[in-house]
Amino acid sequence: MIGGWKKLAALGLLGLGTAVGCHSDSPPARQPIDELHPDDTGLQSKDIVDAADKISRDLLSDPNLNASRNAWTIVVDSMQNKTTDPNNNINFDIFLQALKGNLAQKSNGRVQLIENKAEFYNLRNKELETNAGGDQFGQAGKGAAQAVSPDYSLTGTAMDLPNRATNFYQIEFKLVNLQNRTLAFDRLYQVKVAR
DSSP: OOOHHHHHHHHHHHHHHHHHHHOOOSOOOOOOTTSOOTTOOSSOHHHHHHHHHHHHHHHHTOHHHHHOSSOEEEEEEEEEEOOOOTTOOOOTHHHHHHHHHHHHHHSTTSEEEEOOHHHHHHHHHHHSOOBTTBOTTSTTSTTOOOOOOOSEEEEEEEEEEEOSSEEEEEEEEEEEETTTOOEEEEEEEEEEEEO
């Protein structure tokens, strides 16, 4: 027969083994990106998702785009940060990247995204094999595809109006016609957030 303290130790080890054996290695559930987190302040992932959804929906329903016989060739540029809040450390280009992803996914061929010129030439210079006698693999020979010049540039500007308890953000997204400097599309995403 097992003594009292041995019995207690055996039960303790059994309980520890059960607790360790039942412990799950799976990470805790994550907060969905399209929901606000009550402990956070300022802009959140929901604002990026909402802005990209709203602006891409507006652009893809634009009558001029839908009446065009050809896909609009668009280069995504960058955002201007004209916010005044000294605590603002936001890279607003994340808004354009989300919008770019939405357009690529949802345009059904009505929009052709074009790589930024500097990035394109940097990639091409890094990746294509060339020598003094020309392209040894025939990648840039006769009939090779030429770089496409975009018709439009997608850019934006972020501004804010900070107050004691809140900050109002106004984020403008515009599509500039690179042939004649006209604005083909101009929309705002506005949101007030807690500071």
